[in-house]
Amino acid sequence: xxxxxxxxxxxxxxxxxxxxxxxxILYGGDPVEAYLKMFRNAFLDPYGLRETMRLAAAxxxxxxGLSIVFRAGLWNIGAEGQYVLGGLAAGYVVYILxxxxxxxxxxxxxxxxIGGLYAALPGVLRWRLGVNEVLTTLMLNYVALxxxxxxxxxxxxxxxxxxxxxxxIPSLYRLPEIGGFVGGLAIMLLLAPVLYHLLFHTRYxxxxxxxxxxxxxxxxxxxxxxxxxVSGLFISGFLAGLAGAGDFLGSYYRxxxxxxxxxxxxxxxxxxxxxxxxxxxxxxxxxxxxxxxGSYTLAIVADIPTEATYLMTGLLLAMLVSTQYLERWIGWLxxxx
Amino acid sequence: xxxxxxxxxxLEARNIWVVYSDGTxxxxxxxxxxxxxxxxxxxxxxxxxxxxxxxxxxxxxxPSAGEISIRGVxxxxxxxxxxxxxxxxxxxxxxxxxxxxxxxxxxxxxNGKGAVERVHRIVDELGLEVDLETPVxxxxxxxxxxxxxxxxxxxxxxxxxxxxxxxVMSPVEVEDLARLxxxxxxxxxxxxxxxxxxxxxxxxCDRVTVLRDGQVAYTGGVDDVDxxxxxxxxxxxxxxxxxxxxxxxxxxxxxxxxxxGQEELANMYLSGSRGFTGYVPGNPYRAxxxxxxxxxxxxxxxxxxxxxxxxxxxxxVRSYEVVAKDIYTPIDRLSGxxxxxxxxxxxxxxxxxxxxxxxxxxxxxxxxxxxxxxRVWEAVERGCEVIYFTEDIEEALMLGGLVSVVYRGRVSxxxxxxxxxxxxxxxxxxxxxxS
Ligand SMILES: Nc1ncnc2c1ncn2[C@@H]1O[C@H](COP(=O)(O)OP(=O)(O)O)[C@@H](O)[C@H]1O
Numbered sequence: 001x002x003x004x005x006x007x008x009x010x011x012x013x014x015x016x017x018x019x020x021x022x023x024x025i026l027y028g029g030d031p032v033e034a035y036l037k038m039f040r041n042a043f044l045d046p047y048g049l050r051e052t053m054r055l056a057a058a059x060x061x062x063x064x065g066l067s068i069v070f071r072a073g074l075w076n077i078g079a080e081g082q083y084v085l086g087g088l089a090a091g092y093v094v095y096i097l098x099x100x101x102x103x104x105x106x107x108x109x110x111x112x113x114i115g116g117l118y119a120a121l122p123g124v125l126r127w128r129l130g131v132n133e134v135l136t137t138l139m140l141n142y143v144a145l146x147x148x149x150x151x152x153x154x155x156x157x158x159x160x161x162x163x164x165x166x167x168x169i170p171s172l173y174r175l176p177e178i179g180g181f182v183g184g185l186a187i188m189l190l191l192a193p194v195l196y197h198l199l200f201h202t203r204y205x206x207x208x209x210x211x212x213x214x215x216x217x218x219x220x221x222x223x224x225x226x227x228x229x230v231s232g233l234f235i236s237g238f239l240a241g242l243a244g245a246g247d248f249l250g251s252y253y254r255x256x257x258x259x260x261x262x263x264x265x266x267x268x269x270x271x272x273x274x275x276x277x278x279x280x281x282x283x284x285x286x287x288x289x290x291x292x293x294g295s296y297t298l299a300i301v302a303d304i305p306t307e308a309t310y311l312m313t314g315l316l317l318a319m320l321v322s323t324q325y326l327e328r329w330i331g332w333l334x335x336x337x
Numbered sequence: 338x339x340x341x342x343x344x345x346x347x348l349e350a351r352n353i354w355v356v357y358s359d360g361t362x363x364x365x366x367x368x369x370x371x372x373x374x375x376x377x378x379x380x381x382x383x384x385x386x387x388x389x390x391x392x393x394x395x396x397x398x399x400p401s402a403g404e405i406s407i408r409g410v411x412x413x414x415x416x417x418x419x420x421x422x423x424x425x426x427x428x429x430x431x432x433x434x435x436x437x438x439x440x441x442x443x444x445x446x447x448n449g450k451g452a453v454e455r456v457h458r459i460v461d462e463l464g465l466e467v468d469l470e471t472p473v474x475x476x477x478x479x480x481x482x483x484x485x486x487x488x489x490x491x492x493x494x495x496x497x498x499x500x501x502x503x504x505v506m507s508p509v510e511v512e513d514l515a516r517l518x519x520x521x522x523x524x525x526x527x528x529x530x531x532x533x534x535x536x537x538x539x540x541x542c543d544r545v546t547v548l549r550d551g552q553v554a555y556t557g558g559v560d561d562v563d564x565x566x567x568x569x570x571x572x573x574x575x576x577x578x579x580x581x582x583x584x585x586x587x588x589x590x591x592x593x594x595x596x597x598g599q600e601e602l603a604n605m606y607l608s609g610s611r612g613f614t615g616y617v618p619g620n621p622y623r624a625x626x627x628x629x630x631x632x633x634x635x636x637x638x639x640x641x642x643x644x645x646x647x648x649x650x651x652x653x654v655r656s657y658e659v660v661a662k663d664i665y666t667p668i669d670r671l672s673g674x675x676x677x678x679x680x681x682x683x684x685x686x687x688x689x690x691x692x693x694x695x696x697x698x699x700x701x702x703x704x705x706x707x708x709x710x711x712r713v714w715e716a717v718e719r720g721c722e723v724i725y726f727t728e729d730i731e732e733a734l735m736l737g738g739l740v741s742v743v744y745r746g747r748v749s750x751x752x753x754x755x756x757x758x759x760x761x762x763x764x765x766x767x768x769x770x771x772s
Contacts (some may be wrong), residue, residue: 203640206640213628213629214623214626214627217626220618
């Protein structure tokens, strides 16, 4: 079964890569050359590598949280909103409260906390009223997005520039670089084993997995459903909020409309690519960040439209969500051969 | 009646081998001849290869070797559609009809107008008592099964494979189904009848094929349950002797067809207990976590308790004869019977002062049943109260304890099993004799 799962993931990736290659050919390019160029741009070029790792840090931190809720069989589609709200909460600490003590720590934790609460809200709706978390988490993304627009176009707008951006934050709030890369990367690499431990070596993680594999069995064993739903969503929102605050304090230093760039959705793909396994998330997020950054550079230098990137990620998501069917199909094929 | 001498073989399977991709050899040269107008029993303990064999006949599984002839013509059956073209139809164990539609509507929907006419003709000619005009959801299960048989025949099938048709029926319903099959047999239809209830097999079938370890251990007429039992288990003596100690109030047996209020009774017992209460629910899949190992399937149940999970799992595997590669195998790899024994074992052995078992032997062969009964008595002897639900009258009598019948939310006066009147229990189960 493990084997079939691996093959199914591979098949999903292959189909997406084939589609992307098709687009490259359509635009008169050579796919092999294009992939080599992407790899060079994303991993061998020093500036490119920094950008790749910046993306990987945010993607990875969000995916770590998603790998926890997905294991519980809950679909948090709202990481994007939780990420944005994390940034906004950190912004509130910096711009409004102006709390100096601790530098980036207080706004970072505030962002995570608010992100967590924002995700726990659909959890509460789920256990109290039975509202499907897919819908509520998705809808709350828009609430967060318009809140972001409200502050960057209005109340927090930098009066010095004419652009819809907030002022750059003072350096004392900035998250320092570690090892030449954004601080978030180190946070992601540190969190991966912690979440692995939580999921596979604690009672809490065990209950979460039981709930995800068979809800009825979890109820049969007397597990507290409410606790699992709310805490699972809280953890994933906490990490998405942390990523948002981290990007605000560690790489953008300000808020702007494109602060919401769809990372929360892309992270779903990364979590699925990593089979919701926290130790595989760093690898998957670095590879995927490399692909994303590489394909953006390709758009600039080789005229391959960025729509091709969206096509590939969309296709990949669809294929990964259907891996259980692919898995069954591969198993069926294996029995026939 | 059976007319083997007169009629010709309708279906002949010769030397069928089934080898699965993981190397399991489920059939090792099984041969079976089915005559026209015959009810042919197929028995064997769990894992003997019955399902694999009938799946070959129905085109679900491709045999690795062997051949099948229908009316003397060598035939390949490569899919269920193919099987139906050759006049073979399989009625699965669980209801497949659409509940809100009537029998006729179901038949028309699945097989068309011609099928409806065919069924009407059969029903009229043989004078069968079948209710085809009431929505299926309002019918007793015995009646539903009869409709499923007719639906099979409506496709023009001459051979019907029945997979454990009686597993959830009351005795009266079983007799009713037997009457239907006998009438159809008279009209030349043939049946392969899979069952674990040996008394029924002896009662209903003309001939029986016994499978043991993927091979035919016997084919022929059988008129004695004990003989059949010995054939199934290599001449072992019948282990399921009636247990003594009928009348102990630590063992409460509730006899009745599922859905007569057992769920509510079980909940009552589950809520009023102090120590850990073992519980096997009616749907055992509620009690396992697929994708997790046997050890974790013990762990999830007693997460807060101080138990040596590995040692406990090993003990269950041994004393309940669970066949598994090791205790770290994912539980979904176990066959149905093994999973069932594992769950029952886990619950019985974890129980402190009470254990509620709902239909714990459903789908198990008689030897496993006897094994579970022994373990239940061991639990009783260590002072654990056992609440045991069953649909099978034979089982209730064999098990012992205090027996009550459950029917439409009512519970009859408990009687010690060794003093119980079988006919009266049968009547109560069928709704007769309640004041
Ligand atoms: N799809 C399968 N793949 C591998 N082994 C199987 C499969 N189906 C059944 N088996 C194995 O074949 C043997 C016979 O099983 P089965 O035909 O289901 O017996 P029965 O119906 O008599 O219980 C068992 O050991 C079972 O585990």
